[in-house]
Amino acid sequence: MKNSNWLRGLVEQVVVFLLRPRHLGVALITASSFVLVSLGSGFDIKAKGLPGVVDVLEFSTGQGLTGHLLSAVTYLMCATWLAGLVMVVMTYWRERQDGDARRVLVVELRGLVDTSDRPLLGSLPRTLPGQRHDCSVNVRPYLSINPPQVEEALDELMHIRRQLRQVRGDTSRANVTVVAGGVMHVPLQFYVGTLLDDEGAVLLYDWERTEKRWKALNEADDDSRFNITGLEDVADAKEVVLAVSASYKVAMTDIAVTFADLPVVHLARENPLPNALWSEANQAALTQQFLQTLGSLANRGAKTVHLVLAAPATLCIRFGMAYDHRNMPELRCYQRDAGQLPPYPWSVRMPKDGQSVQYLPTAISTLAPAAA
Template identity: 50%
Template sequence: MSWVIHWAIALVSAYFAWRMRKQNIGLTIMSMCVGGLAGLSMGDIVVEGRQIGGFAEFLKVSITGGLPSLVTSIVAWLLMLGFVVGLVFTVVIYRREAREADTKRIAVVELRGLVDTSDTPLISAISSRFVGRREDCRIDLRSMVSSRSLDVAAALRELEHLPRNLRQRRADTARADMQVVTGGVMQVPLLFYAGMLLDDEGRVTLMDWDRIKEQWRELTDVDSGARFQLDDIDSVQPNDEVVLAVSASYKAELADIAATFPGLPLVQLYRPNPRVNALWSEDEQAALTQQFLDVLSDLQNRGVTQVHLILAAPASLSIRFGRAYDARNMPSLRCYQWEKGQTTPYPWSVQMPLTLGASAIHLPTESQIAKA
């Protein structure tokens, strides 16, 4: 039964996406006029052209057994005039969109750190509804964060160039004419930091990698209504360092958290029955992000100074959380990488910058957690 529900949700999402697509009003007028003329032709048409001095005086159209010939002629003339008007609109709109496509920019930021998506780059999956010249701004960190050669500090330095690269791509283009589309398959702390870097880049559209279909997708599904539940926040004391475990796409490993952060209080924010490859709703992600911010604000009000973030979430939500995080009004935050089966399950983290212009810092976990 569940597959039927998901199929129905996908069908409804596809319908609304089709209904909301950008339409050319000229083509609409032309199709309506053609339909009207086709409707007139359902009867036996008689067309008479009278001429004076070699020039057409008027065109007379009539339908046997139908409307009076004068009415039919007027309707036919109006429909043909409407077709011409629609044709003019189509040409004008086409030329305007061509100018916009030349003026506007679409910066496509694909973040590569884990899976090789070179066969299906993000830039090739951008919908035609995005008008503008596509600029490939991919960031490939796989050589820096592979299991054989881990250099997170170098990866962070590479990510720091992202805002500057986007400004260079924009050049003299107005900010309103710049659209950023981003997505990636990368370590969660780096995705969160990339989100922070994209916070001031205006309009940002998030896409994600569908693990089942092995293709990029926009977040167009219908909101399921599922929200985070919150546990254990009332036990937090002032000045505590706190572990915040967010289970969005799968459950955070509580045993690994206890082994890595002995003695630290744990606050859990989790979706009931989280599932991988399931968060494809823009509205749902926005609601979950608001809950995440509410918890950070609550921890700030309780006097918490440091949050150790364990984030089990899809890439798009990790980036969204990073965009929403405000270090000026929220506790200091470190986002951790999980490695299954390691002696230290969360071996390293990224300390998010506290001030504008500061750099993120790579922190090995062994040197940070000493409260056993």
């Protein structure tokens, strides 16, 4: 597997090199070198002048060109070659200066899967310019035990924003790119999204589970969108369950067990499958539907949204980035554990109205009568 990943990376680098934008300086050097080599077969060069100081170069050939014409062409090609070299050097220097000014802050979230042997920092393409800084957050020690220490994990994640601003320093936000990805509990991923919302340009990477590597969202949009049901049944309910089936179908029976007599709005892709949402455009469209649904619930007077989310990490983070705590209802994102009662044993309440993030065990009193 490691050999195949290495070969794949080599092929990707070769493809990037072949498809790179052509540089005029390189083209001039290539063309002039080709002409000089072509003329070089059978030329004589004579230098006139003092030893060590060349005054005149004379060229002659047996190929039919006069000496003066050959000299003119050769001088022109040498000047072209030097001009190309100057352009290449100037471009290299400018790119170096731009690279020194730009920064790439890599936030790898280590929670459920140990990706330390394949860090996100080392998986980024070379075409992404800027100094790279490792801003990884490891909460596996808190989440890999039973029961998971969610509050301690939240405390660690809370420092992400401060860490990014410290590393960014006085660099303009326009020169900073944040790259984020990770595998951890869904409510924590959503919370990380709320922390990244104000950090400028954000690129999201997801963990490709079958190939065990980081992957960008670079596939084509398959035009799959959410089918929205239950919105018309909300009426004036103050609390609403919002279920999202993006990579799996949410367990509606578990929702019925956990939440007592609450209306359920369901956002569902037609055929949700894991390890499948690899399109940036697709995720952006799904996020827009999620955002508009939250807005519709706010317009209907909902004060609290209980979010049950089955989605890949990138979409969870993206939803968190889109959530506007100022104008939307309070949101609690739930973790599912099918082996427990209730099946959604805890949630994370997102910051709102001056309240900080909070871990909330699901109260027994909220269980439906059938589970009592």
